[in-house]
Amino acid sequence: MPRTLDSQITVEKTPSYFVTKEAPRRIFNMSRDTKLIVVVRNPVTRAISDYTQTLSKKPDIPTFEGLSFRNRTLGLVDTSWNAIRIGMYAVHLESWLQYFPLSQIHFVSGEKLITDPAGEMGKVQDFLGIKRVITDKHFYFNKTKGFPCLKKSESSGLPRCLGKSKGRTHVQIDPEVIEQLRDFYRPYNIKFYETVGQDFRWE
Numbered sequence: 649m650p651r652t653l654d655s656q657i658t659v660e661k662t663p664s665y666f667v668t669k670e671a672p673r674r675i676f677n678m679s680r681d682t683k684l685i686v687v688v689r690n691p692v693t694r695a696i697s698d699y700t701q702t703l704s705k706k707p708d709i710p711t712f713e714g715l716s717f718r719n720r721t722l723g724l725v726d727t728s729w730n731a732i733r734i735g736m737y738a739v740h741l742e743s744w745l746q747y748f749p750l751s752q753i754h755f756v757s758g759e760k761l762i763t764d765p766a767g768e769m770g771k772v773q774d775f776l777g778i779k780r781v782i783t784d785k786h787f788y789f790n791k792t793k794g795f796p797c798l799k800k801s802e803s804s805g806l807p808r809c810l811g812k813s814k815g816r817t818h819v820q821i822d823p824e825v826i827e828q829l830r831d832f833y834r835p836y837n838i839k840f841y842e843t844v845g846q847d848f849r850w851e
């Protein structure tokens with residue numbers, strides 16, 4: 649981690665931390681005051697997004713439907729497949745709560761981050777205890793990208809959208825499979841809402 653002045657906050661981002669068994673202990677041992685921010689979205693959409701990303705790099709992988717189940721007829725979901733496992737948020741959260749109080753963890757709604765980026769960023773800034781510097785003035789909706797983009801990048805002064813790998817069109821999935829996965833995630837989602845005290849409305 650880089651050195652930080654008293655007036656600064658160091659931010660480090662790695663998507664896999666949340667689901668890495670050793671991460672909570674290691675971060676706690678580095679600094680028990682660390683504030684944690686986790687972006688979560690509907691786990692079914694997350695799994696399809698994950699698969700779409702892998703498919704773009706490895707076009708020969710089996711179908712989403714094939715990878716999702718150990719036995720589809722019996723509705724047995726393959727929880728060893730990372731795309732499925734990562735979305736079991738309640739399970740991963742347990743490991744973090746062994747080291748950090750809930751007050752030190754902030755959950756960003758991935759859905760609201762798209763529909764109301766300034767609102768979600770406002771909550772992040774409040775959680776970090778800093779002034780609300782990022783506001784709705786910093787975002788605009790880019791019709792071509794189909795997502796909110798930043799009005800300016802610090803370096804170029806030009807509007808800045810996220811890259812091509814963010815906001816790709818998802819692979820079409822059999823609606824019956826989507827329904828089976830919704831059923832699978834429901835208890836994990838409910839447990840997650842109860843634990844964090846926030847309803848993300850992933851139905």
Ligand SMILES: Nc1ncnc2c1ncn2[C@@H]1O[C@H](COP(=O)(O)OS(=O)(=O)O)[C@@H](OP(=O)(O)O)[C@H]1O
Nearest residue numbers: 663697698758761762795796797810813814815816
């Ligand atoms: N403003 C904006 N522009 C583009 N994309 C946006 C934006 N806000 C949120 N998202 C959503 O971010 C999703 C990609 O983020 P990831 O979590 O996959 O990124 S990471 O690689 O894990 O860091 C990506 O998921 P996909 O749509 O499945 O590609 C987006 O839905």
